[in-house]
Amino acid sequence: MSAARPPRVFRVTGAVWLFGITAVIAAALLVEATVRSGIGEALLLAPWLLLLLWVIHVAGIASDVRADTTGVGVQNLVRRTWVPWSRMKRVAMRWQLELTLDDGQVVRCFGGPSRSRPRRLGPGRTREDADDGAHDGIAKLQRLRLEADVSPEAVVLRSWDRPAIIAFAVLAVWAVIAIIVTRFS
Numbered sequence: 434m435s436a437a438r439p440p441r442v443f444r445v446t447g448a449v450w451l452f453g454i455t456a457v458i459a460a461a462l463l464v465e466a467t468v469r470s471g472i473g474e475a476l477l478l479a480p481w482l483l484l485l486l487w488v489i490h491v492a493g494i495a496s497d498v499r500a501d502t503t504g505v506g507v508q509n510l511v512r513r514t515w516v517p518w519s520r521m522k523r524v525a526m527r528w529q530l531e532l533t534l535d536d537g538q539v540v541r542c543f544g545g546p547s548r549s550r551p552r553r554l555g556p557g558r559t560r561e562d563a564d565d566g567a568h569d570g571i572a573k574l575q576r577l578r579l580e581a582d583v584s585p586e587a588v589v590l591r592s593w594d595r596p597a598i599i600a601f602a603v604l605a606v607w608a609v610i611a612i613i614v615t616r617f618s
Contacts, residue, residue: 438502440499440501441500441501441574441577442497442498443498443499443530443544443545443570444494444544445497445545448489448492448493448544452489452490452494455485455486459486462482463479463482466478477615480611481608483604484604487600487601490597491510491511491594495597496510496542496543496544497544497545498530498544498545500574500577501577502577502580502581502582503518503587504517504518504521504581505521505532507532507542508594509542510543511593511598512591512592513593514591515589515591516532517584517587518577518578518581518582518583519581519584519587520536520588520589521535521578522534524574525571526571530570530574545570
């Protein structure tokens, strides 16, 4: 048996940049609100900016595909799905990565690999000169599937991302409190 390798992670391109830029803008707005109106007003404004950051985090950063030799883990927004290779019939790309299971169900992946354009090679270079980065995400998943530790009794696992849901609930309660304070004070 080979040594366990860390899973290959496929993320949404640019999500970290979008989150970083939005976080800087949100922080600047909160500092400006604190300076102009005080900490109380900034606390009433904060849940709305934090809800925006939560949406960007859940849709962009947390949504990903993790694959190793045992199977593929997919997180779409606040839903997690683990699909073992033995239950997977097909890995394909449509608008996004789609995993077709042996019972006909399709798991669509919001975050994950995409087909890459053919690499432009300079004069005098051949396709064989290109590095491993030239292969797209589907090819990497197919290679992991070939190396799979197949277990016929493996099951598809589905769960919720509890920390993200709890964070949303806290922000929603905070937003409701902010509405009550501003409407009835």
